[in-house]
Amino acid sequence: MRPAARAALGAEIMSHWPALLRAARRIVDDPATAEDLAAEAVARTLRICLVEGQHIDHLRAYLCTAVRTIGVDHHRRDRHVAFVGDFRDDQHPLSAAADTALWERLVRAEEHENIARAYGELRTRWQDVLYRIDIEGDLLIDVATDLGMRPNSVAALLWRARRALRESYLA
Structure with missing residues (x-):
């Protein structure tokens, strides 16, 4: 190259640094550790692109993942070591449930952020219609009356708003 x-x-890659820090801060509370996580993601991605020669299509999504x-x-890696005799089987710190709960929390937080971002990118009128109805x-008839529109027009507006939200979310 x-x-x-x-x-x-x-x-x-560095243009995505703020998004990487936000993603890392959802995982750890310590700002220094969050920066370490983001820096490690950048280093791994650079190695994959420069050394291994791979091309990454969706760089921001790849970096956040x-x-x-x-x-x-x-x-x-950083869990505290405990003696097995100190815990019941269902309380063991190495249980898969703890990992699953952390992973689900991370995915849920990213989903909420992506939905909020997509919603914020919509036109104000689309946001209003989506908010009022969904x-x-x-x-539909109440929204149409308040906006001074026909119900069919509001239904079409709602359809376009949902389509735009879906496209923005997937982008």
């Missing part, structure tokens, strides 16, 4: 391409790759994976490994549970 040419030096200019290496510099461009490095700049592109790397942070989560490194965070889970960090959590497993969150508040208002009837």
Whole structure:
């Protein structure tokens, strides 16, 4: 890889640094440890791209997934050592349930962040219609009356808003 391409790759990866820190801070409370997790994800990604020559299509998603994976490994590695006799079987610190709960919490937090980001990117009118109908549970006819529109027009607006939300979320 040419030096200019290496510099461009490095700049592109570092443009995602704030998102990596946010992902890492959802995993650990310590800011220094969060920076370590993000830096490790960057280092691994650079190695994969530069040394192994692989191309990554969705770099931000790949980096955030790397942070989560490194965070889970960090959590497993840094558990406190305890004697087996001190715990009942269902309380053992090395149980798979603890890992599953951490992983589910991480995935749920990322899902909420992605949904909020996608919703924030929508037009204000689409946000209003989605909020009133899907969150508040208002009837289509009530929303149409408040907006001075016909119910069919509000239904079409709602369909477009849901489609835009889905596309924004998947992007």
